[in-house]
Amino acid sequence: MTEMPATMRQLRSLVTPGGELHLSIAAVDTPRPAEREVLVRVEAAPINPSDLGLLLAMADVSQAVEGGSPDEPSVTAPIAEPVMRSLAARVGDAMPVGNEGAGVVVAAGESPEAEALLGRTVGFLGGATFGEYCLASSRMCLPLPEGANAVDGASAFVNPLTALGMVETMRREGHTGLVHTAAASNLGQMLNRICLADGVPLVNIVRRPEQAALLREHGAVHVCDSSEPSFERDLVAALRDTRATLAFDAVGGGRLAGQILNAMEAAIVAADAPYSRYGSDVHKQVYVYGALDPRPIELRRRFGFAWGVGGWLLMPFLARTSREDLERLRGRVADELTTTFASHYTHEITLRDTLDVPTLQRCARQATGQKFLLRPQR
Amino acid sequence: MTEMPATMRQLRSLVTPGGELHLSIAAVDTPRPAEREVLVRVEAAPINPSDLGLLLAMADVSQAVEGGSPDEPSVTAPIAEPVMRSLAARVGDAMPVGNEGAGVVVAAGESPEAEALLGRTVGFLGGATFGEYCLASSRMCLPLPEGANAVDGASAFVNPLTALGMVETMRREGHTGLVHTAAASNLGQMLNRICLADGVPLVNIVRRPEQAALLREHGAVHVCDSSEPSFERDLVAALRDTRATLAFDAVGGGRLAGQILNAMEAAIVAADAPYSRYGSDVHKQVYVYGALDPRPIELRRRFGFAWGVGGWLLMPFLARTSREDLERLRGRVADELTTTFASHYTHEITLRDTLDVPTLQRCARQATGQKFLLRPQR
Numbered sequence: 077m078t079e080m081p082a083t084m085r086q087l088r089s090l091v092t093p094g095g096e097l098h099l100s101i102a103a104v105d106t107p108r109p110a111e112r113e114v115l116v117r118v119e120a121a122p123i124n125p126s127d128l129g130l131l132l133a134m135a136d137v138s139q140a141v142e143g144g145s146p147d148e149p150s151v152t153a154p155i156a157e158p159v160m161r162s163l164a165a166r167v168g169d170a171m172p173v174g175n176e177g178a179g180v181v182v183a184a185g186e187s188p189e190a191e192a193l194l195g196r197t198v199g200f201l202g203g204a205t206f207g208e209y210c211l212a213s214s215r216m217c218l219p220l221p222e223g224a225n226a227v228d229g230a231s232a233f234v235n236p237l238t239a240l241g242m243v244e245t246m247r248r249e250g251h252t253g254l255v256h257t258a259a260a261s262n263l264g265q266m267l268n269r270i271c272l273a274d275g276v277p278l279v280n281i282v283r284r285p286e287q288a289a290l291l292r293e294h295g296a297v298h299v300c301d302s303s304e305p306s307f308e309r310d311l312v313a314a315l316r317d318t319r320a321t322l323a324f325d326a327v328g329g330g331r332l333a334g335q336i337l338n339a340m341e342a343a344i345v346a347a348d349a350p351y352s353r354y355g356s357d358v359h360k361q362v363y364v365y366g367a368l369d370p371r372p373i374e375l376r377r378r379f380g381f382a383w384g385v386g387g388w389l390l391m392p393f394l395a396r397t398s399r400e401d402l403e404r405l406r407g408r409v410a411d412e413l414t415t416t417f418a419s420h421y422t423h424e425i426t427l428r429d430t431l432d433v434p435t436l437q438r439c440a441r442q443a444t445g446q447k448f449l450l451r452p453q454r
Numbered sequence: 455m456t457e458m459p460a461t462m463r464q465l466r467s468l469v470t471p472g473g474e475l476h477l478s479i480a481a482v483d484t485p486r487p488a489e490r491e492v493l494v495r496v497e498a499a500p501i502n503p504s505d506l507g508l509l510l511a512m513a514d515v516s517q518a519v520e521g522g523s524p525d526e527p528s529v530t531a532p533i534a535e536p537v538m539r540s541l542a543a544r545v546g547d548a549m550p551v552g553n554e555g556a557g558v559v560v561a562a563g564e565s566p567e568a569e570a571l572l573g574r575t576v577g578f579l580g581g582a583t584f585g586e587y588c589l590a591s592s593r594m595c596l597p598l599p600e601g602a603n604a605v606d607g608a609s610a611f612v613n614p615l616t617a618l619g620m621v622e623t624m625r626r627e628g629h630t631g632l633v634h635t636a637a638a639s640n641l642g643q644m645l646n647r648i649c650l651a652d653g654v655p656l657v658n659i660v661r662r663p664e665q666a667a668l669l670r671e672h673g674a675v676h677v678c679d680s681s682e683p684s685f686e687r688d689l690v691a692a693l694r695d696t697r698a699t700l701a702f703d704a705v706g707g708g709r710l711a712g713q714i715l716n717a718m719e720a721a722i723v724a725a726d727a728p729y730s731r732y733g734s735d736v737h738k739q740v741y742v743y744g745a746l747d748p749r750p751i752e753l754r755r756r757f758g759f760a761w762g763v764g765g766w767l768l769m770p771f772l773a774r775t776s777r778e779d780l781e782r783l784r785g786r787v788a789d790e791l792t793t794t795f796a797s798h799y800t801h802e803i804t805l806r807d808t809l810d811v812p813t814l815q816r817c818a819r820q821a822t823g824q825k826f827l828l829r830p831q832r
Contacts, residue, residue, distance in 0.1 A: 129731045162756060166729030328755065351544030353507045354767060365759075373753040375763075377706065377745065378540060384764030385753075389732060392760065 080106055080117075080182055085452075086207030087430055088170040089131050095160050097135035099436075100150040101427055102170065106209050111185040113211050114193050114200075119226035121177030121205040122419065123439055123448040124234055125261075125326075125366065131173045131206075133166070134159045134370075137440045140433045149431045174205030174450070178220070178229035182209070189214045197225065199232030206427070208452050221410050230449060231262075231419040234390065236409040238365070239267040241393045242324050243276060244401070249361070253277035253320030255336055257327050258368060259299070260287035262419055262447055268296050269416045277318035279311070281332075308335060315343035323362045324388065329369030333362045333385055334376050341379040355380010363388035368442070421449040458484055458495075458560055463830070464585030465808055466548040467509050473538050475513035477814075478528040479805055480548065485589050489563040492571050494590055497604035499555030499583040500797065501817055501826040502612055503639075503704075503744065509551045509584075511544070512537045515818045518811045527809045552583030552828070556598065556607035560587070567592045575603065577610030584805070586830045599788050608827060609640075609797040612768060614787040616743070617645040619771045620702050621654060622779070627739070631655035631698030633714055635705050636746060637677070638665035640797055640825055646674050647794045655696035657689070659710075668823075686713060693721035701740045702766065707747030711740045711763055712754050719757040733758010741766035746820070799827035 084106045090098040109115050123131075135153040144150035155163070178199045184190040193214060201216040220229040246254055256267055259280035271278035272295050279298045280291050288299045298314040300307060314320075321344075323336045340360040360379060365388045375385065394402065409417050425448055429435050439448050462484045468476040487493050501509075513531040522528035533541070556577045562568040571592060579594040598607040624632055634645055637658035649656040650673050657676040658669050666677045676692040678685060692698075699722075701714045718738040738757060743766045753763065772780065787795050803826055807813050817826050 163729070165723075165727060169729065171729070334750070345543075349543060351541070351547065351549075354769075357770060367755065372712070373751075373755065375751040375753070377751065381743075381765030381767045382770065384762055386762030386764070387759030389759045391732075392735060 080115075080209070082106060084208040085427055086204060087131075087173055087427060089133065089173050090170040091133050091155065091160075091163050091167050093167055095155050095157065097133045097153045097155055098150060098170075099131075099152075099431060100144065100148065100170070101431065104207075107211050109183055109185040109190065109211055112187045112190055112214050113185045114181045114190050114198075114214055114217060115183040116177070116179040116198060116200055116202070116210050116212055116217075117182045118177045118205055118208060118210050118452045119179040119197075120230035121174050121450045121452065122231045122234075122421070123450060124175060124231075125368075125442050126234060127173060127175055127206075128440060128442065129367075130171065132440055133163055137437050140436060142431065142433055149428070151431050151433060151436060172204030172207060174202060174207070174210070176201050176231065176233040177205035177210065177450075178226040178232065179210075180226075181217070185214075187214065193217055193219065196220075197229065199229035201233045206430070206450055206452070208427075218406055218410060221413060224413050227421075227449065228414055228418075232409055232413060232417065235263045235266055235419065236417040237394065237405060238390050239263055239270055240405045240408065241390060242267060243270055243274065244397070244405070245363070245388070245393065246276070246322050249322065251320070251322035251361070253279070253318040253322070255279040255281065255315070255320050255323035257281045257323070257325045257332060257336075258283075258366070259296075260290055261326070263326075265291070265294060266417060268294055272296075273416065277320055279314045279318055279320050281311070281336075302332070308339060311335070311339040312342045315339050319343075321358060321360050325362050325364045326366035327369045328364040328367045329371035329373060331374050331376065332369075333364065333373055334379075336362055337379040337383050337385070338376065341383075352380075355382060357382050359384070361386075365389060419447065421447045423448045424451050425449070426454045427452050458493075458587070460484060462586040463805055464550055464582060465509075465552070465805060467511065467551050468548040469511050469533065469538075469541050469545050471545055473533045473535065475511045475531045475533055476528060476548075477509075477530075477809060478522065478526065478548070479809065482585075484587050487561055487563040487568065487589055490565045490568055490592050491563045491589050492559045492568050492576075492592055492595060493561040494555070494557040494576065494578055494580070494588050494595075495560045496555045496583055496586060496588050496830045497557040497575075498608035499552050499828045499830065500609045500612075500799070501828060502553060502609075503746075503820050504612060505551060505553055505584075506818060506820065507745075508549065510818055511541055515815050518814060520809065520811055527806070529809050529811060529814060550582030550585060552580060552585070552588070554579050554609065554611045555583035555588065555828075556604040556610065557588075558604075559595070562592075565592065571595055571597065574598075575607065577607035579611045584808070584828055584830070586805075596784055596788060599791060602791050605799075605827065606792055606796075610787055610791060610795065613641045613644055613797065614795040615772065615783060616768050617641055617648055618783045618786065619768060619775075620645060621648055621652065622775070622783070623741070623766070623771065624654070624700050627700065629698070629700035629739070631657070631696040631700070633657040633659065633693070633698050633701035633718075635659045635701070635703045635710060635714075636661075636744070637674075638668055639704070641704075643669070643672060644795060646672055650674075651794065655698055657692045657696055657698050659689070659714075680710065686717060689713070689717040690720045693717050697721075699736060699738050703740050703742050704744035705747045706742040706745045707749035707751060709752050709754065710747075711742065711751055712757075714740055715757040715761050715763070716754065719761075730758075733760060735760050737762070739764075743767060797825065799825045801826045802829050803827070804832045805830050
């Protein structure tokens, strides 16, 4: 077993009873893997939109201030009263953060599957990857292929398996095309590459002209910009071409989910079809997998009765996936790690940098084209 | 074959290009059954909420006026401009109306299953039951048991199979309790009797104290009145008791569906549970089967990611039901026609009465406790 320190540094996110977010770097005992677990020395961890909810606790980061001492720095930011009510269960609990990352396996439990990973560089799903070391289930490790390093493998789980999971879900539920919102995101670009490679018709919905241009440069066939006055017409036309009846929506607030359902119905019902007060019998589905817009979801029903809107998350999808299917998906990620599933980072930051207010504020903006990579060993 | 007239009277609903609803009684050829069909002399047909959408075309019935001549009476009422856009496909088409009814089979196609019904009194699903005669598929006829008459059997399809379909859906999708909105309706009272008989925990949501009292008189255990200031608390308490995770919602507009999902989540998550930003992993489902409230559905998400809202209708449910299961459900309706599945009518009206403006306006109100039965032979 590699020599490793008794204690390690780890980013912690605390909500105080007084209504403040408090971020700090804790010195904690380096954990020991259980039978089927491994310990990874984290070399790189992406800061994903899915990490920000836990990290920032919906605090008002524009009012963040640095505190603590040079040896024990911290950041605090106020949390609005209505938000505090939804956070009751985490008040007082300094939580570790970080869904995924990559690094070297430096210790392993006694099971063969854990021991087989010792010394390998792996991408992995953790839950505390924003620290120097992190435990992982051996099942949630992806040994990186020859020639790939930890930066290549840092985002090997969440976005690749989410994008592949969308296409898998489409096939399992009998749809033949997809709609994706916030489509210029890192995840959206990945999904676009998968759909182009697999011949799956995809309608990309974006919010700005430059995002539409970016996707078109990358070969996207159908791009609809919701900032255009012709958006609803464009969407119906794209849905007529693609016959897509399943959407994955990262926005999850406002009218967009309902607009998609109404456009799907308009694309399905022929102009000269006989009147039916129940609408078409083609099932139209929107899965909401994010919450970029915190407003209520507003559904204006002109889409008949064959419809559904629901939540979708990666982990429950993986739990419904057979071992063989999961192996197939992971194999594809490994094979195409630096092509289809390549992620690009605009900033590399250290653990200490996460407590720098301007850096934290840039992280929090979730702007398209900006992506942060944490390097905990630096 | 029984002697029958060459022509018959039938209620027709027409939307004019100028934006008016026009109701009239047409004299049409008496239709002849195809191989697997029968012709029913309609003795009784209920005016269900599900008939009113087609019959009234969302016209402003408060402005209805009588017209035509004593021999050919009619009623007209204005339709608002935004509504007209959704009715484009039916403009100029004088449509027959009426989903179900009961009467005597007076002619049958050549198939054995059709011929076997000749002379029987049946409840049936039609599509044009608001007339003197109506065709029906032999599969959609329920021969009434000994001693039951057409009035007993007039509502043997839509409400009984909808209520049974809700309980079947609950079992098929792995839930163990139900929530029902507009629960004091004829359908709601039926569902309450089924759930009491079958030991299925049921949370009844109503909008007025007298509706709550009515259901409690009928043995309902959990009744929540949305007009009470304590509604949301009451709902969480009832959901804690019942563990119901599936709701059927006839309202389909405003905040109710979201309130139900949030109350389900609050009932599932223990007060001392560890914080999860993704919510519980228990799937919570609302099926919308009506549109009593025409406003948009507004979902305020505090219910995590394991949720779904979708449309539900009787006919697609029946299409997903095996022949054996359908026989079982129909058998139960026949056995319990005058008990569990009894319907009570407050008004019996003739075809001519449907063109009487005050009568039509009372029909349109869909008030709980008021139910109209059409007697086309009178």
